[in-house]
Amino acid sequence: MKASSPRWTVIAPGAVFGAAMVGLTIYRILRASGDDPMKALVFFGGLIVALCVVAAIVVLTYRAASTSTQSVLTVLEEKHQGQAFAILKTEGLQADVATLAPALRGAPWSKRTVYAVVMIDADSITFWDGPVKAPFVTARLARSEVTSVEVSRGLTRFFTVRAYEVALLHAGTMLRVTFAPVVVGGLIARPIDDDAFMALRSLLTDTSDASLGPA
Numbered sequence: 001m002k003a004s005s006p007r008w009t010v011i012a013p014g015a016v017f018g019a020a021m022v023g024l025t026i027y028r029i030l031r032a033s034g035d036d037p038m039k040a041l042v043f044f045g046g047l048i049v050a051l052c053v054v055a056a057i058v059v060l061t062y063r064a065a066s067t068s069t070q071s072v073l074t075v076l077e078e079k080h081q082g083q084a085f086a087i088l089k090t091e092g093l094q095a096d097v098a099t100l101a102p103a104l105r106g107a108p109w110s111k112r113t114v115y116a117v118v119m120i121d122a123d124s125i126t127f128w129d130g131p132v133k134a135p136f137v138t139a140r141l142a143r144s145e146v147t148s149v150e151v152s153r154g155l156t157r158f159f160t161v162r163a164y165e166v167a168l169l170h171a172g173t174m175l176r177v178t179f180a181p182v183v184v185g186g187l188i189a190r191p192i193d194d195d196a197f198m199a200l201r202s203l204l205t206d207t208s209d210a211s212l213g214p215a
Contacts, residue, residue: 025047026044070086070184071131071132072117072128072129072130072131072132072135073085073086073117073184074132075132075135076117076119076128076135080119080121082203083119083120083121083203084117084118084119084120085117085118085119085120085181085192085200086115086116086117086181086182086183086184087115087116087117087118087127087179087180087181087182088114088115088116088161088179088180088182089109089113089114089115089116089129090161090163090178090179090180092178093116093177093178093179093180094109096175096176096177096178097109097127097138097139097177099175100139100170100175100177101170101171101173101175103170104139104140104141104142104170104175105138105139106127106136106137106138106139106140107129107130107136107137107138108138109129109138110129110130110131112131113129113130115182115184116128116129116138117129117135118179118181120200120203120204121143122143123142123143123144124140124141124142124143125140125141125143125146125166125177125204126139126140126141127139127140127179139177141166141168141177142168142170145168145169145170146166146167146168147167147168147169147174148166148167149164149165149166149167149201149204149205150164150165150167151163151164151165151201152164152165152178153178153180161180161182161191162180162191162197163178163179163180163181164178164179164180164181164200164201164204165177165178166178166179166204181196181197181200
């Protein structure tokens with residue numbers, strides 16, 4: 001499975017719609033300016049400035065959310081070396097956690113972050129979120145209840161990313177949580193490479209219940 005792939009069925013309609021809106025805006029600007037090139041130039045300049053302001057706000061907001069996750073990851077890595085990993089907060093992950101039994105759930109997901117952190121040890125798989133000054137647990141899965149770890153996929157708004165699906169049997173009910181590990185720190189997060197992905201699989205299977213079998 002590829003580390004990531006575009007969701008063209010989502011991207012293509014969005015791109016067409018965006019192009020149509022830009023074209024319509026330009027057409028209206030030209031109509032409003034009539035034969036006055038200076039007025040058209042002013043309109044275009046205002047449009048470009050507005051788009052730049054919006055883009056800057058989006059980038060700064062994203063950067064702040066990414067930095068927060070990176071800080072939480074750094075703190076957890078210092079205390080638990082080789083056991084903490086950044087993951088995407090996909091809609092699927094949040095939906096999976098929402099279906100867990102109350103005993104497995106923690107605090108609600110933060111609305112100010114776009115990534116989270118999963119920490120894996122011999123006893124549990126713990127999902128962390130929030131700011132570095134006050135990180136909190138959103139879910140904790142007991143390793144003794146894990147029955148399988150499979151390669152799956154996670155869906156973001158525009159991309160499909162490689163993920164792990166953890167199945168566990170809790171109080172007689174089969175539950176599943178899918179999460180996609182990523183590398184954060186740059187402007188845009190990217191999936192971890194093949195070697196890191198397989199190393200994480202080994203960690204998941206090696207520290208889980210013996211019923212999982214070999215990696």
